[in-house]
Amino acid sequence: MSAADVESSLELSLTGSGALPGALPPARSRIFKIIVIGDSNVGKTCLTYRFCAGRFPQRTEATIGVDFRERAVAIDGERIKIQLWDTAGQERFRKSMVQHYYRNVHAVVFVYDMTNIASFHSLPSWIEECKQHLLANDIPRILVGNKCDLRSAIQVPTDLAQKFADTHSMPLFETSAKNPNDNDHVEAIFMTLAHKLKSHKPLMLSQPPDHDEIHIKPEPKPTTSCWC
Amino acid sequence: MAISEGGLLTDEIRCKVWPKLLSVNTDDLPPLPGKELREDSKDYQQVLLDVRRSLRRFPPGMPDDQREGLQEELIDIILHVLKRNPQLHYYQGYHDIVVTFLLVVGDRLATALVEKLSTHHLRDFMDPTMDNTKHILNYLMPIIDQVNPEVHDFMQSAEVGTIFALSWLITWFGHVLSDFRHVVRLYDFFLACHPLMPIYFAAVIVLHREQEVLDCECDMASVHHLLSQIPQDLPYESLISKAGDLFVQFPPSELAKEAAQAERTAASTFKDFELASVQQRPDTVLRQRFRERLRGEERLQGEERTKSILTKPRTNRFVKLAVMGLTVALGAAALAVVKSALEWAPKFELQIFP
Numbered sequence: 001m002s003a004a005d006v007e008s009s010l011e012l013s014l015t016g017s018g019a020l021p022g023a024l025p026p027a028r029s030r031i032f033k034i035i036v037i038g039d040s041n042v043g044k045t046c047l048t049y050r051f052c053a054g055r056f057p058q059r060t061e062a063t064i065g066v067d068f069r070e071r072a073v074a075i076d077g078e079r080i081k082i083q084l085w086d087t088a089g090q091e092r093f094r095k096s097m098v099q100h101y102y103r104n105v106h107a108v109v110f111v112y113d114m115t116n117i118a119s120f121h122s123l124p125s126w127i128e129e130c131k132q133h134l135l136a137n138d139i140p141r142i143l144v145g146n147k148c149d150l151r152s153a154i155q156v157p158t159d160l161a162q163k164f165a166d167t168h169s170m171p172l173f174e175t176s177a178k179n180p181n182d183n184d185h186v187e188a189i190f191m192t193l194a195h196k197l198k199s200h201k202p203l204m205l206s207q208p209p210d211h212d213e214i215h216i217k218p219e220p221k222p223t224t225s226c227w228c
Numbered sequence: 229m230a231i232s233e234g235g236l237l238t239d240e241i242r243c244k245v246w247p248k249l250l251s252v253n254t255d256d257l258p259p260l261p262g263k264e265l266r267e268d269s270k271d272y273q274q275v276l277l278d279v280r281r282s283l284r285r286f287p288p289g290m291p292d293d294q295r296e297g298l299q300e301e302l303i304d305i306i307l308h309v310l311k312r313n314p315q316l317h318y319y320q321g322y323h324d325i326v327v328t329f330l331l332v333v334g335d336r337l338a339t340a341l342v343e344k345l346s347t348h349h350l351r352d353f354m355d356p357t358m359d360n361t362k363h364i365l366n367y368l369m370p371i372i373d374q375v376n377p378e379v380h381d382f383m384q385s386a387e388v389g390t391i392f393a394l395s396w397l398i399t400w401f402g403h404v405l406s407d408f409r410h411v412v413r414l415y416d417f418f419l420a421c422h423p424l425m426p427i428y429f430a431a432v433i434v435l436h437r438e439q440e441v442l443d444c445e446c447d448m449a450s451v452h453h454l455l456s457q458i459p460q461d462l463p464y465e466s467l468i469s470k471a472g473d474l475f476v477q478f479p480p481s482e483l484a485k486e487a488a489q490a491e492r493t494a495a496s497t498f499k500d501f502e503l504a505s506v507q508q509r510p511d512t513v514l515r516q517r518f519r520e521r522l523r524g525e526e527r528l529q530g531e532e533r534t535k536s537i538l539t540k541p542r543t544n545r546f547v548k549l550a551v552m553g554l555t556v557a558l559g560a561a562a563l564a565v566v567k568s569a570l571e572w573a574p575k576f577e578l579q580i581f582p
Contacts (some may be wrong), residue, residue, distance in 0.1 A: 041277045062282070064394060065395055085275060090319065092317070092319055092357065096362055097362070
């Protein structure tokens, strides 16, 4: 079942190529939390799945709300968990539902479909919205043009996208989540981001090592469960 | 029938009963929607994208051309309902609900049923914004709190939010369950109940997995990931009956305050919601059913039943004690009375312990 395929990316990721064979102390690993946003059908689910599971999903459906995928990687000998939050593309979801997930993100990936100019034209509003939700200004952001394998259908020329990326001080990547030869490329995009994050904020929050610590933490106020 | 064990069993029966549950007259169905809708619909592109990608909703062995035909019908039905009801707004996931009706009752009847459903049960999801959807999701944690405060507190500490249940709620679980039989079984249940029943069912699923939740790492990602993956082998019948029990024990009116608190701004929308909800009658029927069933319950089950009633250890401690006393004194036969009394308990408790 493809549902199981897509959803099993967490499990896959833990045994994937990037996972470390236990050479390092297992207790704490830093977590890089990355949110992936962009219009409907640009390939956010496929990109995140590709990175976390190492292959293109057979069939994907519209994402409703927010899906989560994770992969453990080793960077310079340090074990790091990369968490990807894959969001719904329809505007009504991002207006009221997605805000919750902007909290504490360490990086943002904007995705557009190279064969769909409208998805490129939506980017300014995504970027603007992102600015409103993010607490810090210096959070790394990258721009990804997806579906570059559909050469004959390209509507967004590279120079146009590059100009846009420069204006917003973002690196641009054109890729295909589908093309098997591009596997290294999807991998490289997220790994580049991870490297950047690693050097960006050396004291990023760690995951609590065990449950005991949880009880020591002050209880959050009940209102934290909502998105107000 | 739709609520009781097994539900409506066959699609043939569903074709007859679903219209009745929605008060749709099957002798007077509107004509089939035409293709001309596609040109002037603002939602067409989004609907098209979502329907084209919804391959999993169709039976695995279905030939491609048959499936494609149904997908076209699906697009037409959705656009037809939206066109006739400009106050309704399409959301991703709506197509998961409509496809269920299409597959069970065919395009003509599905159009009529979905239109009715969209102006009633699904009305809040189809507002211009998702604020009311968020409000309904805010009932989830109070229900969990009533039954298992430990799970509730754990989830609050993890700050998991309620988005993991969003697709459950707005697709009536059609998006997340891969076995179509389970989906239609739930639709039987939800069609016969109050529009808020899906959120009670969502709570029951979380509670069913309480141990897994508590064993999980207490952070947003882990808990979100665990809960958003619904096990496909859930004991549906017992969960359905449990959801019904919870609805009777903790009706929406009692949870409204807590839900509104979680949201702060929700006080006004709740009233609107109550007004908009016209499903009072099935709700009453459900309550009666549960009371009747309880009266008929065998003595042996009595003890277990008491346990399930007494699931509010933190706030209901005094009531719990009182009930225990009663149970010991009168035995299982008194349970029906106790249960009815418990429905009033929170108010009762307020009076005694202000």
